[in-house]
Amino acid sequence: MIQQTIIYAQTGINTKKPIQTFHVDGKNDNSSTATPSPSQQKNDFVVTANGNVGIGTIYPVTKLEVNGDVRITDVPALPTMPKKILVLDADGNLFYTDVANVAPPxxxxxxxxxxxxxxxxxxxxxxxxxxxxxxxxxxxxxxxxxxxxxxxxxxxxxxxxxxxxxxxxxxxxxxxxxxxxxxxxxxxxxxxxxxxxxxxxxxxxxxxxxxxxxxxxxxxxxxxxxxxxxxxxxxxxxxxxxxxxxxxxxxxxxxxxxxxxxxxxxxxxxxxx
Missing domain, CATH: 2.60.120.40 (Jelly Rolls)
Known part of the structure; x- marks a missing residue:
């Protein structure tokens, strides 16, 4: 007889108390019994059950949520003026909008x-x-x-x-x-x-x-x-x-x-x- 067993678990790296499906504690500074504090979360990386990714936060509410600076390098120049661009709203949400909707400061x-x-x-x-x-x-x-x-x-x-x-x-x-x-x-x-x-x-x-x-x-x-x-x-x-x-x-x-x-x-x- 062959018995198949499916195990549901959360995977943690450098942490004994993973909060999400996949949880990495970069500095290994999280508590083993309590939820990480905001300062401890700053070096954490998680993937939730619904596929949201959090960097610097363990409770991402969008597909990618970053609590901290983001750097992008080696971006090629565009051959033509784009019709849509990425903008950041007051709540930190990044989304596409028409170029005509964005006025320079x-x-x-x-x-x-x-x-x-x-x-x-x-x-x-x-x-x-x-x-x-x-x-x-x-x-x-x-x-x-x-x-x-x-x-x-x-x-x-x-x-x-x-x-x-x-x-x-x-x-x-x-x-x-x-x-x-x-x-x-x-x-x-x-x-x-x-x-x-x-x-x-x-x-x-x-x-x-x-x-x-x-x-x-x-x-x-x-x-x-x-x-x-x-x-x-x-x-x-x-x-x-x-x-x-x-x-x-x-x-x-x-x-x-x-x-x-x-x-x-x-x-x-x-x-x-």
Whole structure:
């Protein structure tokens, strides 16, 4: 007669009191009578009856639970941008999510202002000119933004999605600028992509700034906006402005610089989105 016997047991290595189906006590510091303390569990390895693996914990609640640091080396570079990535939630759970759902930390993104300090003369009515930004570049990661030597171009860093919002201030007429010379300023961003590397604009709007002494109601202030996705080599952006209006002077007009009691400030706000 052949008798078959199946034995169910827990296997322990370096421990006389295994807690799970397979239990390794790395430092052999567990009690033989009591459940290991949290500090003793830090060098333990277990496999539970339902197949969960615990490292540094003897009660894993997921397929792999690690209580401690994890190091991964020799990871090959991805040939293309992944659609999903692994993320860690507040409870320490690791899971897949779409790349679009994960925003980079705020302190790694660009939130900056490019200032205009001095007023700028526009010689002719209804002619576009490049707005010049002669003031400081300030904000979060402002060092990633570069203004050209002539102060007319803004160089944007590569592989970014950026929203640029302009503010245009009005001073007045060319001779003795006062508020008695009504006019309005049209403004619009222009993406100059000379690199042919995939940079393109997603959204653009026209800005409008009206002086306070217009004798007819045709507007107020609206900001020029452009949303740009830069390619592998970055992109250049300029802000074009012109003045016009039935009663505007023909001998030129002034754009404001820094803000004061008489004019709006001129600047560009840049936000990474």
């Amino acid at each position: 705020l302190d790694t993104r660009i939130y900056s202002i490019i200032n205009k300090t001095s007023r700028q003369f526009l010689p002719q009515r209804n002619v576009f000119y490049n707005l010049e930004f002669d003031g400081p570049v300030e904000g979060v990661n402002a060092d990633k933004l570069v203004v050209s030597a002539d102060k007319k171009k803004l160089f944007l860093p590569p592989k970014k999605t950026l929203k640029l919002t302009g503010s245009i201030g009005i001073i007045g007429a060319a001779i003795n600028p006062t508020k008695t010379n009504p006019a309005y300023i049209i403004s619009q961003f222009e993406l100059q992509n000379f690199n042919n590397d995939g940079s393109h604009q997603l959204v653009t709007t026209i800005g409008y700034t009206e002086s306070s002494t217009e004798n007819y109601d045709d507007g107020g202030v609206s900001m020029p906006i452009i949303i740009v996705r830069t390619g592998s080599k970055g992109a250049n952006v300029i802000l074009n402005v012109k003045y016009n209006g039935i009663d505007s002077p023909t001998n030129g007009y002034y754009i404001g610089g820094a803000a004061n009691d008489d004019t709006l400030a001129s600047y560009i706000l840049i936000e990474e989105i």
